[in-house]
Amino acid sequence: MKHIELRPLDDDDLDAVFEMMRDREAIAMAAFTAKDPDDRAAFDAWIRRQRASDDVQFLVVTENGGFAGTAGAFTVDGDREVTYWIARHAWGRGVATEALRLLISREPTRPLFARAAAHNTGSIAVLERNGFTEVSRNVDFAPGLGREVEEIVFTLVPALDGV
Numbered sequence: 001m002k003h004i005e006l007r008p009l010d011d012d013d014l015d016a017v018f019e020m021m022r023d024r025e026a027i028a029m030a031a032f033t034a035k036d037p038d039d040r041a042a043f044d045a046w047i048r049r050q051r052a053s054d055d056v057q058f059l060v061v062t063e064n065g066g067f068a069g070t071a072g073a074f075t076v077d078g079d080r081e082v083t084y085w086i087a088r089h090a091w092g093r094g095v096a097t098e099a100l101r102l103l104i105s106r107e108p109t110r111p112l113f114a115r116a117a118a119h120n121t122g123s124i125a126v127l128e129r130n131g132f133t134e135v136s137r138n139v140d141f142a143p144g145l146g147r148e149v150e151e152i153v154f155t156l157v158p159a160l161d162g163v
Contacts, residue, residue, distance in 0.1 A: 004098040006059040006071060006106070009051065013060050016067045018043050020087045030085065031117035031142035031149045050074075057107070061086065061099040068095050071103045073112075080109040084126075096126045104130060110158040117142065118150035132156045 009017070020026070022037045036042060050056045050072070061069040061084070069086035082103055086096045104112060114132055116123040132154035142149035 002093060002095070002098075003064050004068070004095055004102065005062045006099060006102050007062060009047075009058050009060050009070070013067065014044075014047060016087075017047070017060075017070055020067075020069065020085060023088055026085070026088055027144040029117065029120045029123070031120070031144045032115070032140070032151065033142075033144035035143045037144075059103070061090075061095065063090055063093075063095050069099065071099045073103065073107045073109075079111075079113050080107065081113045081115070082107065083114070091122070096123070097129050100126055100130045104156060110156065112156040114154045114156075116152050116154070118152050124152065127154045130156070 018040060021034065021043070027033050027037055034042065034046070047058075050058045053074075055075050057073040059071050060067065061071050067087065068090040069084060071082070071084040073080060073082050075081070082100065084096055084099055084103070086099070090096075112132075114127050116127060118124075118137065133156075134152050135155045136153045137150055138153070139148050139150050141147070142151075
């Protein structure tokens with residue numbers, strides 16, 4: 001039985017996060033990624049900004065104690081958003097679904113938003129299993145693919161009972 005947890009990012013995680021975010025298959029799925037995923041200096045500067053921000057929650061996803069990805073929450077234009085990136089070795093086993101469930105249980109803000117490239121059926125399924133519903137679509141330039149891609153915006157609204 002797998003055991004999924006979220007924990008704070010440690011300095012020792014940085015190499016694993018960098019390598020995960022360079023995986024070409026994952027980049028193609030995520031689409032909206034770093035302009036140059038192989039630029040370690042840009043990654044280090046980005047991660048420093050994330051870690052320094054009081055508004056960003058950046059967590060490591062573990063499966064049975066081992067690195068399996070990242071999950072986080074941040075605010076853009078007043079909207080609270082969640083994100084996750086699961087290492088390819090952990091795909092297809094429910095890791096993303098459970099990691100997102102744990103993340104949204106820690107994040108009290110509602111509505112909560114998330115985004116996925118329209119071709120990323122796995123991520124869309126993870127969001128829907130966690131109660132997110134589609135609210136809009138737009139087309140924007142996706143650095144990971146070097147072209148315009150349709151992106152779906154999802155929301156998780158407050159439950160009727162206030163929970």
